Every structure is written in C-alpha cells, then in structure tokens.
Amino acid sequence: MKKNLFSLILFLGAIATSLSYFPVWAQNDPLESYRWQHRLLLVFAPKVNDPRLTEFKQAISTVQCEFNDRDLLLGVFANDTRSRIGKRDLTSYDVAALRSSYGIKSNDFAVILIGKDGMRKSHLSEVPEMKQIFEQIDAMPMRQEEISNSTNSCLSNP
Incomplete structure (x- = not known):
C-alpha cells in the first residue's frame, strides 16, 4: 500500500514538473488552440449593432470563398453579446485577456x-x-506555400 502511494506521489510530481515547462503564454492564451490551424480576424466593437461591425461582416459575406480559402476565422467581440471566434464562445476572462x-x-x-x-x-x-x-495574407510565406500547393478555384484576389 505504501509503495503504491509513493509511486502515485512520484507520478503526480513528475506531471506537475513537466507542466511547469510549458510557457505561461501558452497556458493562458485564448488563441493558442488556433495556432498553425487558422488565421484570425478579430473585430472589436462597442456594440453588436455598430455600423462598422455590420459593414465589415457584410464585406466578408461577399468574399466568403476567399475568406475560407485563407483559413480565416472571424472573431467578434462586442460588449452587448457573447464574444466568439468562429463557432466557439469565449469566456469573459478570455475576452478581457x-x-x-x-x-x-x-x-x-x-x-x-x-x-x-x-x-x-x-x-x-x-x-x-x-x-x-x-x-497582406497572400504576401505571407506560409500563404505562398499554400497557394503553390492548392488547386482551389477561388484563389484569385477579390
């Protein structure tokens, strides 16, 4: 029994030690899960019905294929509605961060x-x-590689 308890304590200690090597920014960054998967367009507005936010969302809707082709996700942050990136809601802590x-x-x-x-x-x-x-995105080296490896029909500039 004491041997099992000692082994468990050593195991938990090893896990705790290994977690301490992860950079703090990676543990607290609400955008970390998107890294290397998506580009993000984060739009902050005082209210969800702000005319600038409405205009921007309409502009995106007219170029949705090109938007998606560039692996973009839209994040909308307004004080009077739930903030989200793509389909994922963010906590108030994440928004404040x-x-x-x-x-x-x-x-x-x-x-x-x-x-x-x-x-x-x-x-x-x-x-x-x-x-x-x-x-701006198309000038990025990673995007240049994506373009050279892609056969998507909406690769032309809007």
Whole structure:
C-alpha cells in the first residue's frame, strides 16, 4: 500500500514538473488552440449593432470563398453579446485577456489580423477593405506555400 502511494506521489510530481515547462503564454492564451490551424480576424466593437461591425461582416459575406480559402476565422467581440471566434464562445476572462493584450478599450473599434503563427500582423482602427487583408495574407510565406500547393478555384484576389 505504501509503495503504491509513493509511486502515485512520484507520478503526480513528475506531471506537475513537466507542466511547469510549458510557457505561461501558452497556458493562458485564448488563441493558442488556433495556432498553425487558422488565421484570425478579430473585430472589436462597442456594440453588436455598430455600423462598422455590420459593414465589415457584410464585406466578408461577399468574399466568403476567399475568406475560407485563407483559413480565416472571424472573431467578434462586442460588449452587448457573447464574444466568439468562429463557432466557439469565449469566456469573459478570455475576452478581457485579449482586450488587455491588444490594448483595446471597451468603446474602441479595432480589427486585428493574427497569422497562423499566432502573431499580430495588423491592428486597424477602421473598417479595412477585404482586398487589403487578403493582399497582406497572400504576401505571407506560409500563404505562398499554400497557394503553390492548392488547386482551389477561388484563389484569385477579390
């Protein structure tokens, strides 16, 4: 019995020690699960019916194939509705962490492009043209590789 208890304690200690080697940012980053899988367009608006948010969502809907082809997910953050990235709801803790990380106040409008590497590629305070976003993505080395390996019919610029 004592041997089993001792083995369990050693096992749990080994797990705890190994977890301490994970970088803190990886443990607390609400975007970590998207890294190397998706590019993110995070849109922060004071309210869900903000005209800039509405305009941006309409612009995306007109180029949905190109949006999807670039492995983009839309994140919408507004004070009066649940925040989400793609189909996943975020906790209020995650939203607060993102606002803090990117320096966005609750009454700010911002569009942030996050690359597949998890790094911020642009931070805009106005509604961008989708062509501008797509050109920036298409200039990225990882995207260049995707283009060369793809046969998708909507690869042309919008």
